[in-house]
Amino acid sequence: MYTQKSAQSEQSLENQLITQLQSLKYERVHIHDEGALLANLKKQLEKINKTTFSEVEFKRITNRLQKGTVFEKAKILRDRFNLKRDDGTSKDWIYFLDTEDWCQNIFQVTNQVMIERSYKNRYDVSILINGLPLVHIELKKRGIEIKKAFNQINRYQRHSFGFNSALFNYIQIFIISNGVNTKYYANNKQQSFKQTFFWADKDNNNINDLKTFTDSFLEPCHISKMICKYIVLAETKKILMVLRPYQYFATEAIVSRIVESNKNGYIWHTTGSGKTLTSFKSAQILMGLEQIHKVVFVVDRKDLDDQTIREFNNFSADSIDGTDNTNALVKQFSNDTKLIVTTIQKLNNAISRKRYLGTMQAKRDKKIVFIFDECHRSQFGDTHRHITNFFTNNQLIGFTGTPIFAENAISNKMGKRTTKELFGDCLHKYVIIDAIKDENVLRFSIEYVGRYTERKNSKNYIDIEVENIDTKELLESDKRLDAISNYIIANHNRKTRARVHSHVCREFG
Secondary structure: OOOOOOOOOHHHHHHHHHHHHHHOOOEEOOOOOHHHHHHHHHHHHHHHHOOOOOHHHHHHHHHHHHOOOHHHHHHHHHOEEEEEOOOOOOEEEEEOOOOOOHHHOOEEEEEEEEEEOOOEEEEEEEEEEOOEEEEEEEEOOOOOOOHHHHHHHHHHHHHOOOOOOOHHHHOOEEEEEOOOOEEEEEOOOOOOHHHOEOEEOOOOOEEOOHHHHHHHHOOHHHHHHHHHHOEEEEOOOOEEEEOOHHHHHHHHHHHHHHHHOOOOEEEEEOOOOOHHHHHHHHHHHHHOOOOOOEEEEEEOOHHHHHHHHHHHHHHOOOOOOOOOOHHHHHHHHHOOOOEEEEEHHHHHHHHHOHHHHHHHHOOOOOOEEEEEOOOOOOOHHHHHHHHHHHOOOEEEEEEEOOOOOHHHOOOEOOEOOOHHHHHOOEEEEEOHHHHHHOOOOOOOEEEEEOOOOOOOOOOOOOOOOOOOOOHHHHHOOHHHHHHHHHHHHHHHHHHOOOOOOOOEEEEEO
C-alpha cells in the first residue's frame, strides 16, 4: 500500500511505485547510465526478434535509432529495420515494437538513470519496452504541485534527452505525479501544462491517485496498447498526440461494436471535446481490419467536408483524397481507397442516380462502415433510410454533441425520429458537465434576470409564484423570448468584456 502521510518523501513514493510495477509483472532492472541502457537494449531486441546481433550489427541498429527528431523517432519505433548482417549477403527485418500483439512486448522498469552532458540529470522512473525507454514518470513528494514535475521534464528535453544515443527521445508518454494527483501527456515539446490529462474510467470518473492510476493505466498490456494504437502522429505539426480517456473509451466501444456485432451505435461527446480526433482514430483502426471493405465518413456541408479532410490528413498525411463531385466519390468506391470522406448530398447521389448504379451495385454486399458527423441533423433520417435500403452489409456509427430524444424531436415526413431510433445504442457519453469538470471548455457564467428564479421544492422545474399553469407555454412565449434576445444584444459586450469571455449563459425569468 502507498503511504498516506501528507509528508511522504519522493524517494518513498518512487520505491512504492517500483514495487507496484513489479507486482504487475514488470521486470526490475538496475540501469544507471547509458552504457547499461544500451547493453540491456541489445538483449531485449534479441529476445523480441528471436535472434542475436554481433557488436557490429548492433552498432548498425543504434546508428538507425540515433537518427531524427522525436517525431521521426516515433516513426522509426513503429517501422521495421532492414539489418545488413556481417556476412554481407543476408538481411533481416527486425522490429522495435510489436504493434499488433502489443501484450507480447517485453516490459521492464528502472530508476535513477543518469545522463551527463553539461548537466547531470537523473530520471525518476523509466518504463522500458523491448529495452527502449517509452514511458517516463517524474515524481514529486506529496504537497508539491505536479506542474513542477512537468517543468522538470521540459528541462530534461532541453538538456539531456537528445544527448549521446538519444534513446530518451523515444519516450512516447510522460507521467507526472505527487501521489495524490497524476496526469499523462504525449512527448510533444509544443504543448503546455493545460494539455496534460487525468486518466479516467469509462464513466468519466477521474483517477487521480498514483496507485489506482498505475493499476489501470500502467498495466503492461494497457500502456503498450496506448502506445501502439492510441498515439497519433500528427503530420502537419510533426508532433505526437495521445488520446484522452473519453476518446479512448469511445474508440474502443466503436471497434468492439463493429467487430462483435452487426448493430449500429452513436457517440455522445459534447462540442469542443475533440470528436474529429476520436472519429479519425476509430476510422484508422477500422480500416486496418481485414473484414472491413470501406470506411466512409459522412458530413453534411461542403466547407465541413474540406475541413474534415484537412484535419484527417493532418493526423495522417494523404490518408484521404477529397471527393470533389459524385463521380469522384463513385470512383473511390470502386478503387482501393479504404477511407472516404464525403458529404451527405454526394452519398445520396451515388446511391440514387441511375448512371452510378452500375458501379455502386457491385458494392452493395461489401462490409462498409459509415461514420456520421453531427448525426443529430434532421437530414440524416433520409440518408439513414437510403443507406440501409441500398447497402446490405453496412454498419452506421454516429457522432453528436446534441442527440435528439423524444422530447426534443422535430416532426418531418418520416415522423419524429430520435438518435436512438436511427443509430441504436449510445456507446459512450462525455457531456458538457464532464467537459467543464475537466476544464476542456469554459465554464458558464449564469445570471438570473427577472421576477422568478429556480428554487428547491418547486412543483415546476422553474420556480414561479403561481402554480398550476402551463410552464412550457410561459417559457416559450414570444414575449419572453424577445425579452431574452433584446437583453443579450444590449448587454453582450459589457458582460463578456467586449467578447473576451464569450461563453456566457443567461437564465431568465
